[in-house]
Amino acid sequence: MKQQTKTSKNPWVWIPTLYFAEGIPYVIVMTVSVIMYKRFGLSNTDIALYTSWLYLPWVIKPFWSPFVDILKTKRWWIVLMQLFIGAGLAGIALTLPTPFYFKASLAFFWLLAFSSATHDIAADGFYMLALDDSQQSFFVGIRSTFYRLAMITGQGLLIILAGALEIMTGSDPMYVNVTTSPTEQVDYNFENIPEDLSNIDELTFVVYPKNVTINTNKISTDSLSSLKEFAREHNTKNGFIALSETEKLKKNRLDGGETWWSHNISTPLANAIVKNFGVKKEVITKTTDDKVGNAKLVAVRLNKQPEEDKEIVLNTGFAKGDKSISIGSGERLVFNSMNWNVPAYILVQLDPKLEGVTSASFKGISGNIPLAWSITFFIMAGFFILIFVYHRFVLPRPASDHGSAANSPSDILHEFGITFVSFFKKRGIFIAILFMLLYRLGEALLVKLSSPFLLDIKEFGGLGLTTGEVGFVYGTVGVISLTVGGILGGIAVNKKGLKYWLWPMVLAITLPNLAYLYLSTYMPESMILINTAVALEQFGYGFGFTAYMMYMIYFSEGKHKTAHYAICTGFMALGMMLPGMVAGWIQELIGYQHFFILVILCAIPTFLVIPFLKVDPDFGKKDK
Known part of the structure; x- marks a missing residue:
């Protein structure tokens, strides 16, 4: 059994707050930024292009993750990054009311993105060091639950709060x-x-x-x-x-x-x-x-x-x-x-x-949209300062949590090179990379324009929802459906294995995108229909995404599986970043309805890759 800590700390004291803090900056960078810039009146082209670049820290995360192991402790990195995240949120809040808000806030979003990606590396490593094997198994569901709660808070409560503040800071209706x-x-x-x-x-x-x-x-x-x-x-x-x-x-x-x-x-x-x-x-x-x-x-x-x-x-x-x-x-x-x-x-x-x-x-x-969003970000900055202070005292200090500064720079670079070379020598690497880049191609386009579509006025092909309504659609109905789909996907793979469910999950992540084609064609005003359509798409995404995560785990098996999995997540982020950069430009040229048709057609490259994918039929089964 692993030596746990110098001073024993109950995992319930820090695991929920740690993984809630891990999810909040990610959802702010990836989702809240899109909605905020849309409310500021930026074009879909600019929103998709510049916010897609924010994926870059997660794309290149494998390149600096070894240095988190080498320098200082995981605990030190966690606390420092939470302070940086709080500073980044405060920076965004301060710059939003200014004439140069776009460039300045984007710079602070970059700080937020790099701090969040680094926090992910340190938190996941700390989890394995601070808990023994039985505790890791027990708390894996707890950490996932609080990460999902962070998604609900970011996509739901924060957006609803900003929408309420928009109304409160305005003139009479x-x-x-x-x-x-x-x-x-x-x-x-x-x-x-x-x-x-x-x-x-x-x-x-x-x-x-x-x-x-x-x-x-x-x-x-x-x-x-x-x-x-x-x-x-x-x-x-x-x-x-x-x-x-x-x-x-x-x-x-x-x-x-x-x-x-x-x-x-x-x-x-x-x-x-x-x-x-x-x-x-x-x-x-x-x-x-x-x-x-x-x-x-x-x-x-x-x-x-x-x-x-x-x-x-x-x-x-x-x-x-x-x-x-x-x-x-x-x-x-x-x-x-x-x-x-x-x-x-x-x-x-x-x-x-x-x-x-x-x-x-x-x-x-x-x-007063700048003031409303500035207050929202100040609240989150204050929350992260409190999280920083809290974790500064309650995080345990595992004896095994230490840096590797004793290794020489040449040894570090040599091991680093071996890890990357061995990844690209894996059997079936070409098909695996194609799968990782193409599996979420349609979703990469859709995720950047789904919220702008709901917010855009009907004259421009959108549904004309308020900020608060979008917060409810995505932050509650959407996240709950996504979570349920993910849970059922995990149960399904556990029963029959990844290979058995591969095609059903491919169809689940692609075909429900038809819901947005329906919304853009018939433009319903009923919130029940809109919520149902979004719930269907999010459920399919949660169910289908299970195959993606399981395949990355399967392909990473071997001597350097932790590092290889990090490289896989880099390709995953790259597959989201590149299509997302041009999504807004394409949509503004062809309109929402034709854009969602394109999203559906993006399933074809994935369908062409799947037959060449090699997966052990027993992988993922419970008895395996």
Whole structure:
């Protein structure tokens, strides 16, 4: 039996908090950052590209993991990294309200990512040193449970908290009330919008008209197209909405801003993608007499100038009433010190089948998004400072936890080289690497755009959910489904072995992605349907991911299995990083619906690799 500690410590005192602390920074870097940057209004292209680079510390983790063994103790690394994680979270919180928030916060996310990856190495090694074999077996489920709780906290509670703070830090909600009439026709004069509203103390939105009457008589498709085009051009010109990726391409060409790369590589490639896979020009639903539902514009502006470099985001969505009345354009508008006194336009549209008198209300919510997210990160920074202090005193001090500084640098490098060479000499290495890179190809694309899809307004093909709603969908329903799928996957492999379940698990991790194709095609408003679709996809991912983890364990067996498993996890992270970098760019070119079709097609390379994979039929079985 392993000598445990100089001073015995009950594992229940430190294992739950250690693995909760291990999961929190990972989920913040991988998931929370995506949602936060989306709320800040960044494009999907930038979000996917820059947050995918944050996978790099986990990709190259095998290269510096030996130095965690060599220098100092695992305990020392754990405590130090928790301090660095707290500092990184505080740095993000401090920089979010600044004009240079993106570059500065991204730098602190890098600190967070490297600290988290190093913390993973030290915590997993410390677990094996501080516990004997029987304790390791007993607490393996406990550590997994608290790691999952960290996922729920990060993807759920943190996002819900940020969403609540967004609402609390904003101005009073803005309301637009719409009624329909088969006879009354009202034309609104937008020149009558009040010019001087500075006498109102609080910063607030002014709507004209607040009460809208729309005649149910149908209008021509050209009339509706003209209204939509006018609203979009006006809002884009004045900076209320951002340019799409295709519009950026056109503007770049017109402004003469093309580089050699953009002229010869990126622009032709983008044009080819748009031409062959992009969403065709919008076709407005027509009735039998070539008419569509009537529509009206609503103007919105601020009552006074906000602080310089401060952006106020207005998200307008359906509140109550008849869902035959909807917003056709202008769901998300960004106001600042440059455009505050110019009206932005929201287009309200009727369903062509609507004929009688009915009504609906729309609610516009604005919040101080930088402040809300800054407070959220300050709270997490404070939590990690407490975790740092707590573990500084309660972590045991195993006698076997010591560095290997006595070894010479040449011996260390020699052993390091032998470990890597032996990995690439393994039988079937080429197929194994292909499997590790391709198995999660579809998921690598999907994971970067699933949250932006739920958050994006319907005008851009998203579902238009609030930050809090996304926190609930992913942080509770999603994580629970993922956990249940993973548990059942482990039980299944334990009964029949990995080889028996390989194909069912491949299908489980790929086919449920159809749920997102369904959501992007039918755009349901029912939260029950949305939660069910996400739960199905997450359950399939949890069940199917078991095969991936078990294969990496199987392929790592041998003399250097710990180091070889670390190399496998590096390929796993690389397989997530590279596709994720271009995911946002592709989506903005072809739209969400076609993007999710691409995600489903990414299962084909995995299907082609599986027949060549060699697995012992008994591997994973309980009796084995």
